[in-house]
Amino acid sequence: MSQKNQKIYIIAIGGAVMSSLAIALKKKGMTVSGSDDKIYDPAASLLKSNGLLPHAMGWDANRIDDSIDAVIVGMHAKADNPELLKAQELGIKIWSYPEFIRAQSDNKQRIVIAGSHGKTTITGTIIHVLNYWKRDFDYVIGAKINGIDETIKLSNAPVIIIEGDEYFTSPLDPEPKFLKYDHHIALISGTAWDHINVYPSEKSYLEQFEKLANRTPKAGTLVFCTDDKQAKKIGNAERNDVRKEPYETPKYKVKDGAFVINGDTPVKLFGKHNMQNIEGAKTILKRIGITDEQFYEAVASFEGAFKRNxxxxxxxxxxxxxxxxxxxxxxxxxxxxxxxxxxxxxxxxxxxxxxxxxxxxxxxxxxxxxxxxxxxxxxxxxxxxxxxxxxxxxxxxxxxxxxxxxxxxxxxxxxxxxxxxxxxxxxxxxxxxxxxxxxxxxxxxxxxxxxx
Structure with missing residues (x-):
């Protein structure tokens, strides 16, 4: 898809991720508009400041016509959404959010961070360290990170870091989002059953992570936390020509009201689970050229994700x-x-x-x-x-x-x-x-x- 002169319409533009995507696409030179039935801050203020806040709330099929090049549909929309039905009737290209991100990253090394817990912190840590060392990369993260203004960056960078969600892709597609990115490197932090409305049993939930691991390509890498019993089992399964990168909670201590790793590196995050998340991020970053010394220097200033601890x-x-x-x-x-x-x-x-x-x-x-x-x-x-x-x-x-x-x-x-x-x-x-x-x-x- 051309990066400019595209007219994009986003159904359910008010979500945290969808509003960030709208802003990122406008910055790339696309003409962006959209709709939602309710939009709250901070998304409402961000959309307004970027000239993207819908003039009226609600769905209106009359907003959809054949001048639109593509529609991106968010999870807040339903399958019978009148705007979605109109786009289908007109034969307009309809993207789910993860499919669109995948289309925007054809020529990039795609790194997907997945797991029932820790994925936002791990993704945020990776973003912070790469920014610290002024590396050229793109990213998609599901929450605001302290010190990072935007939750999506799309450019011509050679690498993209994606927080991969196991929730279903769109109202039209029940497959997990993280299966849509065609990763080269994937990380599984943990596998605690969640989303009972989508996965009625623990078995059906765990199967999604098995699918993710099995889609790791030849010469690809699967990173997994061995402190999680199921992640360890999934990660250690035999796969042809897939590199295994297990990690575990590193040694740490609590000194003067701070958690300390690597012997003498105090970090702003706290708790055993966050020390585990830091180790997961380090394992990924080592695969893309960040040395241990560089990692510890940069991670000391990471403040964590917004609304986390x-x-x-x-x-x-x-x-x-x-x-x-x-x-x-x-x-x-x-x-x-x-x-x-x-x-x-x-x-x-x-x-x-x-x-x-x-x-x-x-x-x-x-x-x-x-x-x-x-x-x-x-x-x-x-x-x-x-x-x-x-x-x-x-x-x-x-x-x-x-x-x-x-x-x-x-x-x-x-x-x-x-x-x-x-x-x-x-x-x-x-x-x-x-x-x-x-x-x-x-x-x-x-x-x-x-x-x-």
């Missing part, structure tokens, strides 16, 4: 953190990380059940034993979300039983949660909020300032 406020005896953790393995890793950072403090953790999987009775049992680390464990879920999405209601005892903690405290009201937390004494205590949601609209940053 973010410090909201602190004083000499209390810290308040928030994290995007939204699945059992992430809950366990994040709470353990903060306890490891401040082992002498009591940890109060608040976890929001927000995703489809987490609010599904059949999936809840996967939380058994994952919430052991906090000294006080709180679960919150917004009844409005349950009602709006027509989920089956879950009883308090079912949640306590699923987590395996009789002392679990449950809230369904934001004000009651906030009042409870505000009434506590916080000296020598840390507070951790974990969610892909908003705790019912709670202003976490403002609350953190109140208690410290």
């Amino acid at each position: 973010n410090l909201l406020a602190e004083n000499s005896h209390t810290s308040v953190y928030t994290d995007f953790a939204h699945a059992p393995s992430k809950l366990a890793a994040t709470s353990a990380a903060l306890k490891e950072l401040h082992p002498k403090r009591k940890l109060v953790a608040c976890y929001e059940l927000h995703t489809f999987s987490s609010l599904n009775k059949d999936f809840l049992a996967n939380y058994k034993g994952t919430y052991k680390t906090p000294d006080e464990a709180i679960v919150f879920y917004d009844q409005k979300v349950v009602q709006e999405k027509n989920y089956e209601s879950i009883a308090e005892e079912e949640i306590k039983s699923a987590f395996g903690r009789k002392d679990l405290i449950l809230f369904t009201d934001t004000q009651k949660l906030e009042s409870y937390l505000q009434s506590k004494t916080w000296k020598d205590h840390d507070l951790l909020f974990m969610s892909s949601g908003t705790f019912g609209g709670m202003d976490l940053a403002a609350f953190a300032e109140k208690i410290v």
Whole structure:
């Protein structure tokens, strides 16, 4: 596809990834427009500042005509979207997001970072180190990285780093996104079952990572974490002329409130899982010419991904953190990380059940034993979300039983949660909020300032 003079229409332009793609394509010289039924900040502000915010919300088939060269459809759209149906009727080329990225990277070395956890941090670490050493490369990442303005960069660079998602490709294609990129190098960080609405069994979920590994081409490389039992099994399977690159959690220590790797290199990330992520990034970077010495110099200044282990406020005896953790393995890793950072403090953790999987009775049992680390464990879920999405209601005892903690405290009201937390004494205590949601609209940053 020509890089300029193309007229591109994006259905569901308001998503974090799709809005970034729209901006990247406009910068490449394409004429870009699109639609969505709702757009929130920061995407709304970014689209507006780039002249790409739709004039009106909603879908309108009249916006689609034969002057459009191609339509890119995002996951927020449905198969019966009127604009999508009109594009099909007119025979306009329709791309899914990953297929379009693949078409834009024909002549590049394609590196895909996959896994049920850690892929954003690993991808972000790689991007940071390559930027530090002023290497020429493109990238696609699913979340904002501190110090990096854009989540997508498309140019004539010889390499592209892609965060590979196992969720399905588009409303028209149930195959995982990460199978669409035709990788030369792939990394699998972990394989904890998620997305029960797409993969109803753990077996069906793991099969997707097996497919990814099996698509590694001859002379290609498969990088995998041996600390994850299934990733190790998948990675070690025999494949003709595929290079295996296993990695594991490196040796580290906690000194003066910081995690230290390589003997004397302090890093801004913390927790065993993030030390593992750093090692995964180092393994990939070594394959593309970054030496260990270069890596350790650069990684020391990496601040991590936005909404991952973010410090909201602190004083000499209390810290308040928030994290995007939204699945059992992430809950366990994040709470353990903060306890490891401040082992002498009591940890109060608040976890929001927000995703489809987490609010599904059949999936809840996967939380058994994952919430052991906090000294006080709180679960919150917004009844409005349950009602709006027509989920089956879950009883308090079912949640306590699923987590395996009789002392679990449950809230369904934001004000009651906030009042409870505000009434506590916080000296020598840390507070951790974990969610892909908003705790019912709670202003976490403002609350953190109140208690410290």
